[in-house]
Amino acid sequence: MERLLLTLTIIFVSLIAGYLFRQWVSLGASAFTESSLKRLRIVIQKTAMFGLIPLSAMLSLWGLPSPDPRLLCLPALGLAAWVAGGALALFFSRRMGLGRAQTGSMYCCGTFTNIGAVGCLVAVMQFGEQAIAMASLYRLCEEMFYFGVAVPVSRSYGSAGASGTKTPRLHLDPVLAAILFALGLGLFLNLSGVRRPSAFGTLSAAAMIAGTVCFLLSIGMGLRLSRMTAYVRESAVISLIKFVCVPLIVTTLASLAGLGEVEGGLPLKVVAILSAMPVAMNALIPPSLFDLDLDLANACWVFTTLELVVVLPVLIIVLPLL
DSSP: OHHHHHHHHHHHHHHHHHHHHHHHHHTTOSSOOHHHHHHHHHHHHHHIIIIIHHHHHHHHHHHOSSOOGGGGGHHHHHHHHHHHHHHHHHHHHHHHTOOHHHHHHHHHHHHOBOIIIIIHHHHHHHHOTHHHHHHHHHTTTHHHHIIIIIHHHHHTTSOGGGTTSOOOOOOOOHHHHHHHHHHHHHHHHHHTTOOOOTHHHHHHHHHHHHHHHHHHHHHHHHOOOOSGGGGHHHHHHHHHIIIIIHHHHHHHHHHHTTGGGSGGGHHHHHHHHHTTOOBOGGGGHHHHHHTOOHHHHHHHHHHHHHTHHHHHHHHHHHGGGO
16 A cells, blocks of 8 residues: 555656646746746656666566566557557447547547556556566557557548648657667576676666656646546546456456466566556647647546546555456
8 A cells, every 4th residue: 555655646746746847837937938848848758768767677677587488478468458449449439429530539548558657657666676677578569559550540530631741650769769779688688697786676666766757747747738527428438448448358368378377477467557557648649740639638648647546546456366
């Protein structure tokens, strides 16, 4: 319970601090301007994406004792989660009779998942730094799927007014390159038999937590609350997808893959956490680019993030049963 409260505190204090800082800037009470605030957000995000999180992943994989070959299914489970979330969002959107702009935003919210900023933090706080390597493997194909599948699909639901907008092309994204390099170096050191200094385990967990705080601060700085109450029904459906449907599907697949028999079931528990995370902030990017319903996406992001107050305690109760 103490770890749970600490996790919730880190998440919401970081978000609120970023949001309050933005409001302070908006009131003209600081030397920051909107443009300088945006630059600060980018610096904070890059520090996390290219420094803290890759470092944490590398150190964790380096110290992982005798990696089980069954862990290689983790990237496929991540893909299954994003595909299932998007497909269910499209299915429910059709049943609800939503228009194309709303359906496109629902798809983004069903697919894009907050693994890096929240999922990894929850896993590390519950199971220690060993969970970092597993979470990194789970999200290995994240950038490739988002740019290669999710963005083009969401663009197809955009209005004719967005037809001139270029779709981001699939390429070796710098963030993906940094993670691949970190995982490769960590695996090399692990298999080469080089012993990891014991202090590096603490450093790995600390880097992940610091990276998460950086992400959440930057998200809070960019948070805009608007027309949330108009999308309660859509937010409820996305919550059902994120916190019930996708976790049931992916955790079942992970169990069938034998992850419950690896290291006392730790990989299965990590997958259960990562598959039950809220909408990611980058779900707001395609709606902005392709003239989808941005208010809907924003509402789903805020609602599912706030629901962590209920979801995380439920997860803590369910995890020992896996």
